Amino acid sequence: MMKKIKTKKLDLRGEKCPFTMIHAREAMEKLKADEELEILIVYLPAIETIGQVAFKNNLKFDFEKIEDWIKLTIRK
Numbered sequence: 713m714m715k716k717i718k719t720k721k722l723d724l725r726g727e728k729c730p731f732t733m734i735h736a737r738e739a740m741e742k743l744k745a746d747e748e749l750e751i752l753i754v755y756l757p758a759i760e761t762i763g764q765v766a767f768k769n770n771l772k773f774d775f776e777k778i779e780d781w782i783k784l785t786i787r788k
Contacts, residue, residue: 715746716746717746717747717748717787718746718747718748719747719748719749719750720739720743720747720748720749720750721749721750721751721752722735722736722739722749722750722751722752723752724736724751724752724753724755724758725752725753725754725781726754727753727755728755728758729755729757729758729761732751732753732755732758732761732762733758733761733762733765736751736758736762736765736784737765739751740765740766740769740771740786743771743786743787743788744788745788747787747788748785748786748787749784749785749786749787750783750784750785751783751784751785751786752781752782752783752784753781753782753784754780754781754782756782759775759782759784762784762786763775763784766786770788771786771787771788772786772787772788773785773786
């Protein structure tokens with residue numbers, strides 16, 4: 713039987729760096745093996761900075777454009 717993945721959501725659509733990075737990093741540090749983190753942003757440079765932190769911490773990172781915002785998905 714597969715473990716169910718819990719999804720945590722972080723809506724940062726009104727934020728810009730450095731606040732997107734600060735809040736995202738805090739949430740990534742708390743991420744457990746059975747969880748994924750969905751981060752919603754509109755500030756495009758945050759894709760790169762958040763992705764770099766995810767990469768350095770061996771986390772899986774994906775993103776998709778939804779309407780006028782971006783959904784980042786991060787997993788252990």
